[in-house]
Each structure stands twice: as C-alpha cells, then as structure tokens.
Amino acid sequence: MLSDLLFRLRTLFRAKSMDTGLDEELQFHIDRQLEKHLQAGLSPEEARRRLYLEFGGPAQVREECREARGVRPLEALSQDLRYGFRTLRKNPGFTTVALITLALAIGANTAIFSVVYSALLRPLPYTDPDHLIVLNETHPRIGTVSVSYPNYLDWRAQNHVFSEMALVVGVGYNLSGISQPETITGQAVTSNYLSLIGVHPLLGRDFEPSEDKPGATPVVMLTYPLWQSHFGGRRDVLGSNISLDGRGFTVIAVLPPGFRAVETVSVLAPLGVWLTKNSYAFERGNRGDTVAIGRITNGVTLAQARAEMVAIAARLAAAYPEANNQFGISLQPIRELFVGDIRPALLVLFAAVMFVLLIACANLANLFLMRAAGRTREIALRIAIGATGGRIIQQMLAESFVVAGFGGALGLGLAVAGMRAMKSFIPAAALSGDAANLNLAVLLFALAAAVLSAIAFGLAPAMQSIRAGVHSRLKESGKSTTSGVRQNRWRTTLVVAELALSVILLAGAGLMMKSVYRLVAVDPGFRPHHLLRLDLGLTSLKYPNDTAIRAFWRQLLDGVRALPEVESAALGTNVPLTNSHSRGDITVEGMPLPAPGSFPHPDRHAVSLGYLRTLGVRLLAGRDFTESDSETVPPVALVNARIARDLFPGQNPVGKRFMSGRPDWARKPEWITIVGVVDDTRMYGLANPSRLEIYRPLAQVAPDEMDLIVKSRIDPTSLTSSIRSVLASIDRNQPITSISTMDQLVQDSVGSRRLTLILLDVFSALALVLAGIGIYGVISYSVAQRTQEIGIRMALGAARPDIMKMILLQGARIAAAGLIIGTIAAFALTRYMQKLLFSVSPEDPATFALVAVVLTFVALLACYIPARRTLRVDPITALRYE
C-alpha cells in the first residue's frame, strides 16, 4: 500500500523524465518491429501499416501506460487544486465572503473548543484521576460541610472501598520576611496525600507519617509558582527557613510545575503542624475548612463506595449523636470539583457555536450552488467530452477544500486572539494545567472542523451540478430557463435551516439576556457603589487576646476615618459576596427545643459601629448598635428580616432573646437581646436567596479576621495607598489579604452568566447576519432569474407594489418556515440551559415573540433590497434580459 503510494508519487514528481523514458521504450519497440518486417521483405509502406495494426496508436498506448502507473488521480488532484485556487482568485467577492464566513465560524468553534478541552476533557495531572473521590460531610439543612478530623480517622479505619484516604485542610498564612508581608493560601495535608494523588516533589522529600501527629517540626513544601516568584527558582532554598504567621518553617521540597489543587495553593504543610496549633480539631463536632480525598479500590463502583460510606456515616451518627446527628456523607469524583459551575455554560456555548458553523456551512453551500448554477454549461460540456461524474465532483470539492483550508487557517488565527480575550473571564481553577491555549487537540479540532465543513458545503453543490449536467443542457440558452427549480428548492431548504438555527441561537441569547437583566436588577440588600473592601487577618502571635485585637481594629478604623476622602468606614466579618461565612446553631428563648441538627443555623456577622450605614443595609425596626453596646453591658444583636419572619412570625423580635449554640452545650446560658431588625442581604450571590443572619457588635466579640469597608467620595480604588500607609503606621508586618470594590464583587457574582451572555450575543448576531445574507442571496438570485418574467408582468400592467408584494411574500414564506421549525426546536433545546437562567422560564413567551419579530424583520429587509433593485429596472431592459 505504502510502496504503491511512493511509486505513484515518484512517478508524479518525475513525470517529465518518466514520459521521455516511456517514449524511448515505445520507440525502441516500434523500431525493432519495423526492422523485423523490413528484413522479412515488406515494403516500407506495408511494414508501417502492419506495425500500426499490431501496435495501435502510440499516443493512446502512452496514456494507458500512464494510467497503469497510477499517476492520473494524483495528477488530477493537483490540477484541480490549482484550478480551484485560480477560479477563487478570479472571483474576489465570492472568495472574500466565503473566507470571512468560514474563518469566523471555525475561529469561534476552535476558541470555545480550547476552553471545553482544558476544562472538561483534558486529563487532570494526577495518577488515574477517575479513581479519586472527594468526600465531604452533608447536613440536610446546611448542605455540604467540611469533614471533622475524628470522623475522617474513623472513615479511613472502617472502610473497605478506598485503598487510601487523605485529609486536606485549607489554611491561610501570613508570609513575611521576604518582601512585603502578604497572605498566601496553603494546605495542611496528611503525609499520604501526594502519593495518593500521584504527585512527586520536584526537589526534596515527601512528608513522613510521623509528621501527621501534633508536635511535628514545622516544615513546608513550596509550589512551583511561589518558588519561582519569591525564591528565584534557587535550588538552595531546600533547608532554608521561611516565616509563616511569625513561625519559622523549614523548606523541605518544591512541587512540580503541573501540580494543581482545587484552589490556588502556594504552600503545603504537614497536618501534624496544623494540629499542634489547632487542637480543637480533635473535637468531633468541629468542622473547619477540610475535605477528605480517597482513592477508590480497583473494581469498586462509585455507588458501592457511596453505600458503604453512608453506612459508616450512619453508624457514626448513632455513636456520636452530639456531634454527628443527621450528618451524612457525600462522594464526588474529583473532576466535578474542578469543573464546578462552568460546565453547563460551556456545553451551551459549544452547542451554540456548532450551530454557527452549521449556518456558515449552509451559507457556503448556497454560494457554491449559485456558482455551480452559473457553470452548468461548462460542466455539461465537460461531461459531454468524457469527464466522469467522480472527476467533476472531485474538481468541485477541490475548490471547497481550498476555501476551507484558507478559511480554517484564518479561523485559527482568530481563535488564538479569542482565547486570549476569554481567558480573563474564566476561573483559572476550572482549566486543567495552563489556561486554554493552542495544543495538538485544538489543532486537530480546527483541522477536523475545516475538513468536515469543506465536505458539508462542497458535496451538495457538486452532486447537484453533475445531476444538472447529465440532462445535457448544452442547448439551453444560459440563465433564462426555469429548470433551476430543483436548485432553488435546495437553496431554499438550506436557508430555512439557517433561519431555524438562528431562531434557536436568538432564543438562547434572549433568555440569557433577560436572566442577566433580572439578576442585576435584584436588590442585594446593600448599596455597593463607591465601596472599597479590604480583607485583613491578624496573626495570633502578635494579638494574643481580645483586648489587643480590638485595640488594633479601633486604631485602624480611626486612622482610616481620618482620611479626607473617606465618607465613612466600618469593619465587618463575612461581608456579602466574599464567599466567607461563619454559621452556628442558636436557641431562641422559650422556643420548643428541636432535635439536635434542626436548630436555627444562621450566618453570623461581627460588625463595628457604622457598618449598616457604610454598607447601606436598611434598618427595618428597633435601633442600630451604639457606643454603649460595650464589652461590659449585656450582649445585644441585630437580626435580619428572614429571622424575624421565620423565627418570630407575627411578633416583634425586638426585645426577644436568644443564645449561641444549644442549651445542652452551655456551661451557663448567655442570653443575647435583639435590639433591631435589618434588611436581608444576598450574601451568596445575587442568584441565591437570603439566609438567616445575625449581627453582633465588634465590642462584644473579637474576630481576628475582618473586612474593612470604606465609602469614599472619590473613586474608591484610589484610596488603596493611603489606607496601606495607615495600616503600616499601626503594624508594618500586617498584610492585606485582598482588595476589591463591592461593585466588582457584584459583577463577579454574575460573571459566568455575563460571559455566557456576551458570547451567546456574539454568536447569535453572527448567526443572524449569516442567515440574513443567506436569504438575501436566495431572493436576489431568484429575482434575477425572474427579471424577464417581472418585465413581462410590468409590461402587461402589473403595478410595482404588487410585484414587490409578490417578492416579499416569497421571502416571508421562507422566513415563516424557518421560524416555525426553529421555534419548535428551540422549545425543545432551551430547557438544557435551565441551570444558567435566573427567574426566566426556558419557554418565556415574550422572548420567543421578540425573536420572531427580529428574525422576520431581518428576513424581509434581506428580501426588500434585491426586490427594490429589480423594480428600478426599465421593463424594456428587463424583457431583453438574458
């Protein structure tokens, strides 16, 4: 097979010398045969005649030899490609439209595919990632919660479905002593963690089992990015000391560049070091920021593993009702954790962009059909002089492959640009390894897209043209015949399909637009404008007690409030949309005691004076905190409207009392008096409903991590440096964990929907334009074909408006067909984007009506332009039109 191909290729490239060789070979034969006849005594004329009879025509023999050597198909292919290239260059208008259409469609597809690939398809950088399962605890009212350390130990000891199980704790560290103090994220992990996921340190050693126990020497592994950015990638970093939260840690290893945790992580420390400082972790009821990761034993299914773990959780709940009542367990393949919320959006976008490619192909098929119609006579002539059908198809396909080749290359360029633009919108954690980029898979995808579209838009016109050519139409006089009916039907079908696909895209974009519009119109319960938010965490070494902590916060607040541009400033924990939260059970005085696990479980905030005013949270009843709500007076709290509704239905909660935790916990109940009711805030994003919330005054609690919120008279981001210097004057080693404006947080909370909206808008606009071009092409071609007929009608006295109506009706029929089919398909498909929608039904009638109006308008406009042009023509000219 291969040698055959090589033989053919060699022959092709040596075609010239091959031919002379063939001539020489045949000439030798002729000469010898002639000689033989002459020697036999024939006259020269007779000898030549015999030779011709015996041998045949030399030209024909030569052709047959070339055929036998298998040169023809390859030769023909290169001929066709060159011919295709030439014809395309001679029709710059046609070629430009075709190339732009295809480049846009393939570019958009490739860009979206690159994201789909790195988010959904590319393997995670772990050994056998499909066997890695993330385990969490669950609670019927709270949802997924972290794993308590004693529970993890029991899970690990009792299960038979995981070959190994590790524990990972999220930790924030204050890294100081290198340059500016800063907060970095880290994880405290059990010593089996890295071997479990299949990662080996790039430099240094893995953690040891002895380091799982409290009292372990502080050691740390650096991730590759931190090693590069802070330690210049120096190998002698091993054994050196770095300061985390004011303690010295010895660097024992550097992780490989491909290492990824679910969240961005800069350092890993052994669990034992973390346990030393956080001995409360040994209490079973304590659940911090912890997950377990297990490697499922070969041959065990996820369902089997789940069944066994649920049974273990039930046993533990029965054994330790205090801590575990109602707590269950959840098992999740690790990939789901990485992909998270982005999956539905990506799939919708991928489907949408595929539709765009289909529309583009339909359009190109139409363009090629139209051109093939103009070449009917050329093709009929070719068939008449002996070209086979296959040969004609090959020639026509060669042209579409030339278009697809160039279009695909241009599209790849567009895709690279598009990928850069998209990168900033996509959460980095969702992409495995590097962010979306060009790789072999993406290149192959682009190639496949180009080849498949070349076949899709090239084959139908090619088939069509030979079918037309077979009814030899040599005698027909050019374009004025009506035998193009079949072709027109083809084209009309394609345009109907384009319009239908456009309806689906427009409906999707419309629903998305309405969702985002509804979402940003949601009242978040606070006013985000002109607010800067800075996150600060105090390290406990420097601030050992509540008094020191409160003193720091007071100093900071006073300093910031003194800045001239600051209108107001306040401190609060768990500010809305920051994804930080703290919750706990409460007991309302006098309420019937629910079972453990069914107590009200509100979000808790600690706030300074002025918090409500600064954040713009409305006070609905009672009073705000005042200076007199100090450490020494009985504790007070504010509650939100949801608590008033749920826990005090029909009553005024002001003056009522509750306590933290459950009565059976309390050493001595400390009753907290409700002094006011405030509005609900959307703590967890605009799309998520409000929960129960309570607020306590900073003076009565002393959190070591708070958000500083500053309302400014000017652009809030310009305050950053003056706030930094206020902070440095109080404690120059105190880092700021993160800075953002509240407006930005609101934006981010609708971020993935907004990206989906932007892309869907772009795709559907593209679809609409392409479909518009499609229907324009069909109508203008059919009008041009009917110029003579229109001339006759006008000569016979038809009024221009009547003819206009006739043409518009033709377009309207096509549009109506597309609209009906598209609407039915869209009804069936939009429910797949339910997850992306917000308070809009996937069958929202208003959206569908608007889509119909837009599409009809575009379709009629596309018909009106060619119709008006034809009607301007003088009837006499029209009659003579050939």
Added chain:
Amino acid sequence: MSRIDLPQGTLDLLILRTLSLAPQHGWGISERVQQMSREVLCIQQGSLYPALHRLERRGWIKARWGKSENNRRARYYELTKTGRKQLETETGLWKQLTSAVNQVLGES
C-alpha cells in the same frame, strides 16, 4: 494455423512466465511469447506496455535500462521475489482452471 486472442487476465501470466527465464525488454517479451506458443498466441503489442507498467507498480517485476543485442538503450524487465511467488500461484490457479474446464468438456 489460426491465431487466438488472449483470454482476459492471461497476459500477466505470460509476461511473468517469460521473465522467469531471463530479463527481457518489451519487444523481446512479445517475440518470445509468440515463439514459445508456436505462433498461436498473439499479443496485441500495444496492450503489452500498460500491463508491464501495472506489474511494475504492483512490485512483481522491476525495470532497469540496459543495452540491447543491437547496442541500443532498452528497458529491461526482471522478476522480483514477490513476482516469482505470484507466478507460482497464478500457474497453479491456471492449471486448476484448465483441468476443470477439460473435465467438463471431456464429460460432454
């Protein structure tokens, strides 16, 4: 004695057989076939060359330029290893075919 036109497919067999004796050029092959068949079989000389090029493409024979008896440049063909095997198979097949046909004819 009248001349017989070649049945379909036998030309390849005759070429391979001729070349199994010695390398030969195209004209030589046609002469040789006529001689060996005692002038009964007649090759349409024009169809010899496409057949030669086809066999070369299949790798059963290979060609090189050489000097002819009268000192001219001529293209000589010779059998390759696969060609020799092919000749054996085809000869076997041919013998089966002819003996079967003979049997049928003998019975009637």
